[in-house]
Amino acid sequence: MKTQLKGLERHFTSKGSDPFASVAWERRDAKISNYRTGEVAFEQKGVEVPTTWSMNATNILSQKYFRGALGTPEREGSLKTIANRIVDTLAGWGEKDGYFADAEEAACFGDELKYLLVNQRAAFNSPVWFNIGVQGVPQQGSACFILSVDDTMDAILNWYREEGVIFKGGSGAGVNLSRIRSSLEHLNGGGTASGPVSFMRGADASAGTIKSGGKTRRAAKMVILDVDHPDIEEFIWTKAIEERKARTLEAAGFDMGVDGKDAFSIQYQNANNSVRVSDAFMQAVLEGRDWELHAVTTGEVLRRLPARDLMRQIAQAAWECADPGVQYDTTINRWHTTPNAGPINGSNPCSEYMHLDSSSCNLASINLLKYLDDDGVFDVDGFMHTVSLLIVAQDILVGNADYPTDKIAKTSRAYRQLGIGYANLGALLMALGMPYDSDAGRAYAAAITSIMTGYAYDTSARLAARVGPFDGFAADRAGMLRVIGMHHEHVSKIDSYFVPPELMGAAQEIWQETEALAQEQGIRNAQVSLLAPTGTIGLLMDCDTTGIEPDLGLVKFKTLVGGGTMTFVNQTVPRALRSLGYNQSAIDAIVSYIDAHKTILGAPELTAEHLPVFACAMGDNVISYRGHIAMMSAVQPFLSGAISKTVNLPESATVEDIEEAYIESWRLGLKAVAIYRDNCKVGQPLQTMPKEEPATAAEVATLRKELAALGARSKRERLPRHRQSRTYAFQVADAEGYATVGEYPDGRPGEIFIKVSKQGSTLAGVMDAFSIAVSLGLQHGVPMETFVRKYVNMRFEPAGITDDQDIRIASSLVDYIFRRLAIDYLDAEAREELGIQTTAERTRGLAFPVQEQPPSIREIDESYGASTTPLPQLEEVVTAPFTQTDAPYCYSCGNVMQRSGSCFVCSSCGTTSGCS
Template identity: 60%
Template sequence: MTTGKGRTARGTVGGLKVERVWTTEGVHPYDEVAWERRDVVMTNWRDGSINFEQRGVEFPDSWSVNAANIVTTKYFRGAVGTPQREWSLKQLIDRVVKTYRAAGEQHGYFASPADAEVFEHELTWMLLHQVFSFNSPVWFNVGTASPQQVSACFILAVDDSMDSILDWYKEEGLIFKGGSGSGVNLSRIRSSRELLSSGGTASGPVSFMRGADASAGTIKSGGATRRAAKMVILDVDHPDIEEFVVTKAREEDKIRALRDAGFDMDLGGKDIVSVQYQNANNSVRVSDEFMRAVEEGKGFDLRARLDGSVIETIDAKKLFASIAQAAWECADPGLQYDDTINDWHTCPETGRITASNPCSEYLHLDNSSCNLASLNLMKFLRADGGFEVERFVKSVEFVITAMDISICFADFPTEKIGETTRAYRQLGIGYANLGALLMASGLPYDSEGGRSVAAAITSLMNGTAYRRSAELAGVVGPYDGYARNAEPHKRVMRKHAAANDAIKPTGSVATAIVREATKQWQQGNKLGEKSGWRNSQASVLAPTGTIGLMMDCDTTGVEPDLALVKFKKLVGGGSMQIVNQTVPRALRSLGYPRSRSRRSSSTSPSTATWSTRPVSRPSTTRSSTAPWATGRSRRWAMCG
């Protein structure tokens, strides 16, 4: 890692040499910012009553009220009103970063204590200045007396037995307790159209979903700081697929009827708990065979789980229409493309990918987990509209290194998950604020220019992450499962490099990013051929819900903004208003002049308004709809 003036020192057997990127030698990051004390008082949006209060908390004066409120209410540990309660952002960052540094030193990641100290200061600076954030479970658990659960995303496995189904309920509860979410494919469970060994009829997976849904609604994630997040998946050839598809849409019909009858069906309402299946996202796992049957208007076989026999042949197009209708009505189910997913799988010799985490960004082996961290893209956008390519590369290096270190000390809810995660070391670096970056650059979200920049940044992040993973493999060794999966892993890396080469950048910014991304893929794959990779997976694109608010992001994950002013209801009854801060910069980029308000001759610069007539507007920014236009979107549980 290096400063902006030098090049990165590559990993060697003796450990990593770490050079500065963001920090100044001899100056601690905390001494570079102005701090202030604040009172955090959260009121109930229903009746105005106070439901959280902590006075005198300490934050940099640059942090917004919303960011401070989120951190204080969600991430500070200790009972409110006791001396053990955290009260400063310094305490929170130190609790986490010092744990990472100690583990890195213990496990041989750094060449010297001086390198470990630079690593600590760089992470501290980046977190302090909202350049990136670890996922929420890190803030909940690391450095506390709780189990050190660092992963946000878990994939479980359920077999066709009552013992396995009851284990599923228990494992999900433990995952929710630690502030994380889980996903599971229920397709191994025999359908309600098959017989039990006793001669009775099986209940079917949709029936067992009720128990898991009730459990998730009871166990709030992270000690009641946010909702539990879960995903339930069913293969498209399962005999109960038609019932599964309409399950949530039918329940939401009940919600509307009960609401119209006067029942309290809002988030946290006292009557909403009477409605089922509201704590999970549902997805149908479709195959290429099914999609071809839809295109060709053919029949499709639903097969018994026990012997694979055909129970019924249905109209594929009719089922697909039912999926689309249900998704239009209630945003569920989503689709997961099984054959495509497994074609990009780095570890097929170990097992297939059958499921995902709740928000569908993490897809890997059963009984595995992935810890996430996301970079705030607006921190890399220069005033002149350029992108800080080199600093972005170095930041990815720091974050990937920290994430891999976390697996060395992490605790896991079950031994099976711990064994798989330690053997395959799945990571999920990602980003937030893409929508804001495009707005600030004057690029419509749905445009060739917007897609070009998004593709370039994503490829650069992914290529750098895997290159860093290959370097780490040269320092502390590849993941345990690499030898078994070396050839498929290298094949997928070549597919990524080929996808990067297929990007057709539009404009100088995207061109510069793609140029560096190509270099990263070439270097990383060359290193990987020699040393292997430390991680079976390196990146995901997460929704970045809570941590996006912590970083003062105007847009989360890869989405455009759903509104320029948003009102968010929080678990526990609190609320916040979120105002998009990127609009003035976006208007400048589009050529709108700044003009004084005519309502008062004494208007100060702070009350200046924007003219509604652009001086000039390049044709590349023309769009029939604004990039922040609202629309129906899938209702994700909060991940990150």
Template identity: 55%
Template sequence: MTETVSGAAQVARQRGRGKGLKVERVFSTEGVHPYDEISWERRDVVQTNWKTGDTVFEQRGVEFPDFWSVNASTIVTTKYFRGAVGSDVREWSLKQLVDRVVKTYRKGGEDNGYFASPADAELFEHELTWLLVNQYFSFNSPVWFNVGTPSPQQVSACFILAVDDSMDSILNWYKEEGFIFKGGSGAGLNLSRIRSSKELLSSGGTASGPVSFMRGADASAGTIKSGGATRRAAKMVVLDVDHPDIEEFVMTKAREEDKIRALRDAGFDMDLGGADITSVQYQNANNSVRVSDEFMRAVEEGTKFGLRARKDNAVIEEVDARELFRKIAVAAWECADPGLQYDDTINDWHTNPETGRITASNPCSEYMSLDNSSCNLASLNLLKFLKDDDTFDAPLFAKAVEFIITAMDISICFADFPTESIGDTTRDYRQLGIGYANLGALLMAMGLGYDSDGGRAMAGAITSLMTGQSYKRSAELAGVVGPYNGYARNADAHKRVMRKHQAANDAIRSVHSHDRDVHALATKAWDSVIKTGEKNGFRNAQASVLAPTGTIGFMMDCDTTGIEPDFSLVKFKKLVGGGSMQIVNQTIPRALKKLGYQEEQIEAIVEYIGDKGHVIDAPGLKLEHYEVFDTAMGARALAPMGHVRMMAAAQPFLSGAISKTVNLPESASVEEIEDVYMQSWKLGLKATAIYRDNCKVGQPLSDGGSTAKQGVADKASAAAAAAEVKTVVVERPVRKRLPKSRPSRTTSFTVGGAEGYMTAGSYPDDGLGEVFLKLGKQGSTLAGVMDAFSMAISISLQYGVPLETYVSKFTNMKFEPAGLTDDPDVRMSQSIMDYIFRRLALDYLPFEKRSAMGIYTADERQRQLETGSYEAAAEELPEAESLIGTTNDGPAEGAIAPAKPVSVESASVHEAPKGVHTSAELMEAITGTAVDSPLCFTCGTKMRPAGSCYVCEGCGSTSGCS
């Protein structure tokens, strides 16, 4: 770490600046310490291993405000309290944690001339303390980890590195990344300066190219991650679209994903964090292509595009722009990488072009600035500023922004950095990243749809006010302690960008009274930015980003993270003393009241949502209000362009960009991904990433089978239909019982040393109709659970649930016992369920269906090695009559029996959600939570998305973002 450089107070005096800030009391109460305004309670924090039940963390008697959730106190205790557990120096109260941080910030402000008097410094301390303990905002995780401890005072979560076309620079890249990963942060860089594999070295040989060097960096990141960190290393790799190796770069992760599938099907553990995933390359980085306006116009026009040598910029190859764009979309369809970064848009909003271009971003793409720089983040909890009359308290929000920006700038005065060059750049340009969380919950509580003109206008106005107020305070700070060191050479460009933000604010068209007042205050803020900035300059080159807010979002008890919509309408709440309960989001009753519903109606709608997980056909809920309750997943999932349009509403008011993934259903086409990337460019986004459900083996995210948006896409016609009472024919599945005497097959098996027996009974026409499993002693809990499971599967099969549905859901399920089996066709198994349904697939599914799922017999795998094909030659095939799954006159295996029509005097009768066949799918439909989402490395809880990462609601661990 480099040493802290101080002395801002001396510089300010030399320049004849002001005498310090006069701090206004806004939040705290005069004569009362913020701690004394709230009630505190003691709690026990105990975490157990999700596999073994062993206690992995225990700290009893920790102290938190009584309104903090159990989840929030658990995350803070396990993540942020410092000192060895059980020792005298271990922190045990939130007061100690907040004091450790806030008092360090106060001292930094006093030492560097920020405050007019000691009284102002004390008031600043109280205001900041009040905001933190009342969950109005939070600093990013490195602040809680490091500030006020003997550790280096690293406060930044986001880093951008640089690498040149030399071996010294490449090796230094590995080293610098390693130190950043060790400290729990992430880094990004652009590799486009490295010569391509199509260019010559000075010695006459051919260059290796950037993709080859990515392997070494990826291995380094994976090693550091496995050396004790609780999450994967976070990194971003960017390559310019005109680099000659761009096609190889585009396909790297897609090809590796093919390997992952092949290894998974061979029985290897390829889940996120699995034992065998480390054998696959490029899994520790997000990849992005940096595209230019020239390239995007060539895609539109269908013309050629030149790939250029790194040394002399000469065109060494021309490619069809549309074909290259198509390859990018195909790769993203296959594995979610690469995303796009729009270079000309990014640099058009750059405040420091005289210093250098912006070439890269941090791992989540929200921080974009100079090479060898870092950014300190903090996020506000928007729902805290919603008043009792359901209007947004814009003046209070603006005051909070002032305090937070001041604190963030002070942190740069005492912060340490992982390299000298990063420290120099950060102190010279003082980049900050204020942002917010809980936008989705705020809009719902205000009765505004996320994908609506009103929702976007509100989000745009809030974002404009946040950034305008931040730069206003930055200009005021410049009058006290001086502008950033790089301001003089970039003054004209910085002021030009401020005018661009102001023009974007003036272009906001208010939709409701909700956003009109916020927009008016934002307009005043931008007027002050221009006037005060002209006089004083600015203290900070950048002010705002929208980060994922994973762990800190839980610390603030936010319902939604960053700019994201609500994930689902039903969540699991952790209870004091252990356990959890399923509850309907508490924002929903408030939203319904705002929309004009009475208490009795609200109770009925909430009860319906708790049962179904969605609002479709909720009693008394008007069709025009459905959009208010649209979510990222589940029955009424937002359309992909709904995400893009929301990002476009906020982007013109951010110094940086937005960490967010555009979710697409599994059925999405390559053309839809192309459209998302193209429209993102046209709408002025700086970066876009997509995720298609189930496109990755290691970290799948299912869209959840549910009743979706059927019947409500055309709201006008749906409303007319709902008003009309008519006879509706509802098709119901009919149970097809097995005959008294039926053929069956009994299989003994061993999985990881555990022995069991499976008996499968079938219809005379050869379709599977029942499964019986015997494990453990008769009368034991395990035997009882397996009996119940067998009964549920058997009845479902008889009602027509296809066997392949179960095979797709239960194969690759991982839990103990697992390991070697005694079955030559299934040599390795990740669990008993994995084995059972692979065996059933081999016994009862035709080759075409199971081969699509990668399930083959030992003979078929051997045949593929010898001939290149799994299929037998024609002369090897058995007679058609004996093929599994073929029938003469009965229904095929798993077919649904003919439905009986039912006459119902209602227009709103629904059976189980369409596409829902299993209990697993039903759970997805109810909660919107992916049943096959990645498991948390720490506690085993299913994770959920936060920006372009995943975050655990149980313990706060993330898959790569702070």
């Protein structure tokens, strides 16, 4: 007896009704202008869309997804046309393959799915929109691919070819290069191998060429290297070194912007780089042990180096250019559903899809805010129904879509990996009056994610009853059921205090049913869920926030009907204020203040305790990087795959901050993490000006006092003839030297002498002159904080590891010297504001202080996923206000892009640098 395919009853529509009648329609002109030149980049008149759709969504639909040449009868011009094209194709395939009990069920599927699309409740990934149902083009429906490459020239050249085919189809691919022998190993015919980094150069050039000729978007790619590969250090520094070149060339007058005419000379820029680390490596970092690098061909140990030094190099390179990210191999494979089919070696370009080599994943995302009513009640039944519809649609797609290679087609159809996810989480939490960085926000997000994945697997089990489990299920039955059980176990760790009973009940009950069905019927899909960046499709659904991201800022830019743009306060803000109990008068006052001042800080009638609800990824009320990591940790145990998200850090963040972020991400059970320190890359700047407000009376009074004090000390205050001084030796990279600081009787520094090795050299002479200038500044009243603020993070050679236990790495001699002076002469509060702390101060906040005995791997394993219980109390992190100052201009329409997950997306035309 067949199990009935639950979830295909009608929920949003009724039998015989037109799903398009659920919204009002209008015709409008789609137009995108180039921000830099004012020229029209795209225009299509008379586009038919629902009246509720924004102009941004209309422009994206028209430019990205309508097929047929502009100005011809074949050109699509209505959302109805696209919805019919996609859904009717899927329904036809489903009937052919036996997915529906009868024609009525097929009609139900089609009506309900069309309703979701036109009401912006859900969206498939981009290839579905511009490929499925289009005559004469390959029916490629997947955005994400994982390739493989072996240690042969044929395999390497085939890698280039496969990437090219995938990029041409508008999708992205990732590959782990660790099977390629290192540059320290010999070739069979004699000589030394080139190593994987050299082949990355060729693949990067290929991707850049295809990017230039492609019309859909940039080539999106990921390259990965295991942490025990002999060439790992060269790999770590590839992009950082190129970034230094870019800055040097930019300073010399070359156009090095993202699309600058001279930017082609910088290599390795078309890929995200990630280091694949194991628990063994992370344990060695905590214990301060050496780490071995093994030959690819023989397995012998070719080099040993301190694990902490290698981790510091990863953090330093990421500080300079945002690459490499880190993927946690042991965690990834602990959650592997089909281990007998081979390990998980790679990922897609944004690190959310992780499964077998030579495989693909088609994605779809749900707009969470559409399921929250005006009273703050989440529509659990509607959400689950949407999950079921999408899983059926995606699985139909797997068996009928075209693939770039036969090998990918074979693996994809055998394991049927799906990637359902969501967008607008940040807006949902704000609308509920919950801070993104809070126990309540994390628990609520974990419950929703648990329901999504649990019901996706439930639907997959019912599909298995009707059309059979995936081909590899029998061989990996134990692994599949083990991982489903792991998901179920973590539900008990969600703090139910913060979750409404109906939501928590669904999160618990669904896994009991799913486990029972999986045991009985098997599973249709080896993976079902992940969290993609949802860049283009998030804008298509008019989401305030993409993927798992918090809001970027409280003020948004909106494209107007008829052209032009305007700024407006995010509409989630008044909804959040209503949830928090503010009356309309207070709401109007607060919204007006935000609109005028571009910040919520200082808004009238706003209670201070509610300020965290409105914290954003950027601005002056910012979420710390720990908050980003904690949210990822809360939902990761309820995802088949991983999470595409960039952990944002301000420009003032240090190498130690990034290193700590990588360690904390591993400890909290993430599968991968990428960081982005604001303004760490050369690019066309997003011109965001800080708010300017008239000074208050108190500020004026304070300024006058400071000026008076400065005036009183405008004359030189000489040091006494006999004075105390401190002298210390230092070494930065290969440069050694001595610094002597002369002090006033009260302990203030009044002069500094810096001597470096190689006397008579230009460097020694410049440092002598520099010492005199700083000394005169100190004696004329320039505060030490001013010098520290100006000179810390200055970068030039020599730079690197130091012999100072308090300052383990310096970006230049000047950076080291003023960090040392700050530690010696500024109090802890002042140094914290400047982002300068000693090693002891930084490790004090770590869960596993490096100077203490670290926990065993068993203890760490038992703590994985525990992020959904109340998190350990982390130290407050003071972060300076920051804005996105280096977002690129869109290469399609010239407008400024914004960060979305690990990518950038254009809010005007939807162009993305990623793979969603």
